Amino acid sequence: MINPSVLQKLSRIVGKENYLDSQEDKITYSYDGTPLISQLPEAVIIPHSKEEIAQIVTLANEVAFAIVPRGSGSGLSGGSVPVENSIVLLMSHWNKILEIDTENLTALVEPGVITADVHSAVEKLGLFYPPDPGSMNICTIGGNVAENAGGLRGLKYGVTKHYVMGLEVVLPNGEIIFSGGKSVKDVAGYNLKDFFVGSEGTLGIFTKILLKLIPKPETSKTMLAYFQSRKEAAEAVSAIVAAHIVPATIEFLDQTTIKCVEEYAHLGLPTSIESLLLIEVDGRPSVVEEDAAKIVVLCKRHNCIEIKIAQNAVEAIRLKTARRAAFSALARVKPTTILEDVTVPRTELAPMLERIDSIAGKYNLLFGTFGHAGDGNLHPTCLTDERDTNEIHRAESAFEEIFNESIKMGGTITGEHGTGLAKKKFLPAVAGIPAIAMMQSIKSSIDPNAILNPGKVFSIKPKCEGSLPRNREQIKKFEELGAWT
């Protein structure tokens, strides 16, 4: 428990009106988009300047409480769920777009800006900010940077880390730095800026974000391809990549997901097919026409039974709804939706889909799987009920097997959602103990009192050790101490 006098100090730093500690407020901020995980914070603090944040950080070091930064709380790995002895630092009202530089192709934004608001602001000027996570209408840029969010356009355009050119950060010691800038190349010193991206709120609090923009693609073409067999859909994806076509988007839905989407959105999708692909090509008109035509040929060659091509923007939105609605549609089926995020090398897409299916069958669970097929990034989604402890237990076992399969295939446990609380126990299997020891050493060198989002990504290192363990024996000792999970 944080001492009441400390809470009073916090209230004085931000002003009474920006200090929330009613039970309702605490409950509101006790969870994020991740199922099964919640914890009450001791208070919710709404800062209005970086100097206030620096004061809060300094106080946390002095009296030892934890700070959990939060944007919209739409994360799916528990990154913004409070921990014991913590306050929530609410950044969602830092929502100003400070500058769009049309000559250097950059946007300077506050961390609380909604991702879709960046899209619309820059697109009006003929520019483009590619990252488009599923939650883009509610999530914040700050959260996107903290988790290195992906989205539907990753295949061609990459993910959030490819678009962060600079960060203003309040460090755990209360210092404020700006790392990066408008120069497109910069190798002065260690690359701190990129290291903050994806650090899940554990290394600093972002107060300004400089985004890279690109010219808006001149045109695009959206297609929906139906496949009787899931394997053939996966093979079509491989064939498109092998033909050196780089669509902006290749998204996949399995039969369960198609059925749920159709029930939810009534788009006229055939519910008897095993899978569909949403494909979008964009760029210059001549190239888009050429690529679309080649993709139609390749899909047909892999026994696509029908391919719908949007004739205009309204139709394109309708086709994209089939994919955009997937999560919401699945979430309606049962009270609890556990959406996961395994990513495999593209060539392993078909085998991974097979394995997910057989694991779901083995544990007698209802799974819908969709995701970014072009990136090998799948969202196997378990539709369950958290009150059914036996089923939840089976789901946990199933996901553990799915993660292990992914790792065996050279894949990873999370492609775009982050490790957070939800997946930290699987991190050793994918990263290895020596790499986690390195992460922990870096964390404790920067944040020795573990005030920033402690326990996320990995557990805090035991105080007995100041730097990277030097040998197998020391690492073993750490393992025995349970320092890794």
Added chain:
Amino acid sequence: MINPSVLQKLSRIVGKENYLDSQEDKITYSYDGTPLISQLPEAVIIPHSKEEIAQIVTLANEVAFAIVPRGSGSGLSGGSVPVENSIVLLMSHWNKILEIDTENLTALVEPGVITADVHSAVEKLGLFYPPDPGSMNICTIGGNVAENAGGLRGLKYGVTKHYVMGLEVVLPNGEIIFSGGKSVKDVAGYNLKDFFVGSEGTLGIFTKILLKLIPKPETSKTMLAYFQSRKEAAEAVSAIVAAHIVPATIEFLDQTTIKCVEEYAHLGLPTSIESLLLIEVDGRPSVVEEDAAKIVVLCKRHNCIEIKIAQNAVEAIRLKTARRAAFSALARVKPTTILEDVTVPRTELAPMLERIDSIAGKYNLLFGTFGHAGDGNLHPTCLTDERDTNEIHRAESAFEEIFNESIKMGGTITGEHGTGLAKKKFLPAVAGIPAIAMMQSIKSSIDPNAILNPGKVFSIKPKCEGSLPRNREQIKKFEELGAWT
């Protein structure tokens, strides 16, 4: 001095034939491509397995000597110059391309592979590895990763960091990790892999590198545009970017460089003009034609006096020679060539060129300036003689002013060469003391005995402090200790 018994142990680890300590050998490896900096190593060690490297690292921790990893030694910031009490760890014979995966578009290589060898190997298969530093015919991929090397194709394709998907690294504690993999998206844990890129041999020794490949552009068009005025050339660059055209390459040469290149390579360049631009567009044939036509119009609009367009591959190579020969051509003029690497936001290109000229004039120095105009990355190059201590002193003052001007314009002191030894004293001005404190903390948490390339990028942190200084006072104390320069 390293104790002879330690050197004997090193010789036993790698075998006598892989242990060099003659005076000739030591001199050979006492410098790299950076002028004015050299230091004899105590020995040169040629390891043949990662296990040998781990043994060497372990020994270094036990008895305190420094390890300086080295590829071809073509670096321009002193990154591979030995330090006191050091051995050179020579990786240039680790030159195997281990796998090219044409389905997942990756290449697994050893760190000593020459960059141009990667180009030719993957291009045979219709694939493309974009980073092409000026030294690509001699430099190694390991060095490219250590320095986050750029090149001529950065404008469209980015730099080395955008193409590193995985790294096998021997850590300073002797552990061996593989960070990253063939999954195109991966956010499991901190992004160690990208943090190693550009860490200049101070955080680990690379033993395998997994590179991202892309489809080879179908065609390209190379142009050489002559401008009477330098300002108009810079404005043409801005106009091209503002028109949302993204050429692979926009390179700039000033008059001094043009004259030197013409004298050296006899390409028929007009030596009366103030500047020329080498522009290359690549991609799909229809787009390349369109873009090339637009660029011609834009260059003419900015008073380009002539524009040569290569009609075939041989002509393209001839036009590119104008730029590729720049460094060698300048280096012939005087005994010592100090090539720098300032980078500014693209909009500041013309003002930066002005400032470089006036600073060169002020200090009565001969400068040739060329570089990656599309990236705002300029190489102001001082042609001098290191025996003329007065002139060298003036050159140092001139570069200091150039760096300060760059920083004032929102630029940086190095775009692609690294900080190394040559620029570490300017790092505080661009990164700030709190950020350097963070870098030092990370370094000492991972490499507490400072065995890996110590003194590069920044000075080693005084032993008195184990983690990030917590406040202004502690930072001040560090400053007084001279910990930053």
